[in-house]
Amino acid sequence: MSSFQYNQESDPEDIDSVTLTDEDGRTLECYVENAIEGDDGTYLLLMPVDIPIVVLVWDEEDQDVEDDSEEITNAVLLEDKIEIEAIFPDAKAVLAELDLTLKLTAFTLTVVGELPPIEDDGILTLELETDGPALDSEELQFLKDFYHQDQKYSIYTPLSPLLFLAKYNLLGKVELVSPEDEEMQAILEELLFDDME
Template identity: 80%
Template sequence: MSSFEYNQERDSEDIDRVTLTDEKGFTLDCYIENAIEGNDGTYLLLMPVDIPVVILSWDGEEEDSDNNEEISNGVLLEDPIEIEEIFADAKAVLAELDLTLKLTAFTLTLTGELPPIEDDGILTLELGNEEPSLESEELQFLKDFYHNKQKYSIYTPLSPLLFLAKYNLLGKVELVSPEDQQMQVILEELLFDDMDE
């Protein structure tokens, strides 16, 4: 059972939620997994309420992958303009599985009950170029579709998608980069504290 299937079964009244908003005005509802007080505010570990998804574009004659990560012979779709262009087709094929795709902030998400995980439907996504064996993510296959003769595949991560955020001086929640050295310490504290509970 994936983390997201468990996530959907939560009693929403027992879990605090916040809403993240991106610069385009899209929103993403998240559960607060953990929180700690820092010198400059409250830091939060967040997980989306709905199920995150990623879309891969499979190499074709017209595919330009200069700015994207290579994944075997597939490319992770990250360009918001391209995602919006194929969104209607992706939403239509997921509807066949009784899943509803949503254009949300920071990641695409969907609602509904995921199909059972099958071993032959799992793809390992290699992250980074130097030592890919150290950073990889497993994805569960959901559906293929075509847009303008280009093949795309929709997957959901098997591991939880987590965001690091903090309450700013106005009391609004904003994302912070986990790459920052100081944030690394806070993120580790949030993660280990969350595992202990």
């Protein structure tokens, strides 16, 4: 289970940020975007302080296809921790060319720095598989391509904020909760709705 530490000791509603720590000991600093009281504790909507990025790995057939082509269909989101660690030095080096510093953080890779301007031809819509029959999609901004051992990788940043749902329970512990859980759907909607007001 993930562990969390508040950066200050106070009432959960007064807290500005928390540090998430994964099972590998990596940390991720997050802003507390919103908090609501529940029967069993305080629910928190968290957003990383640094800019989240994702790495896509391309099928060999698509490696030579231009980014603005409609033929790109075989990109897969890289989630394997061992492979992420293997390509990390190369990814860090190419992002440094954009004056971005790549960090190996908990739950997502992040960068520090100023992102380049968004260009229409640099936006990719990634189809995400869901439990239902429909596909969810996410728009990503292209940052950089690179190769590692003859395999093409592309680095993108999501255009929508990356949010985490967590619970600060009555025992004083904070844990991630799944937004897919039916009971959490109403809580997540309330946190998001309150955050937009």
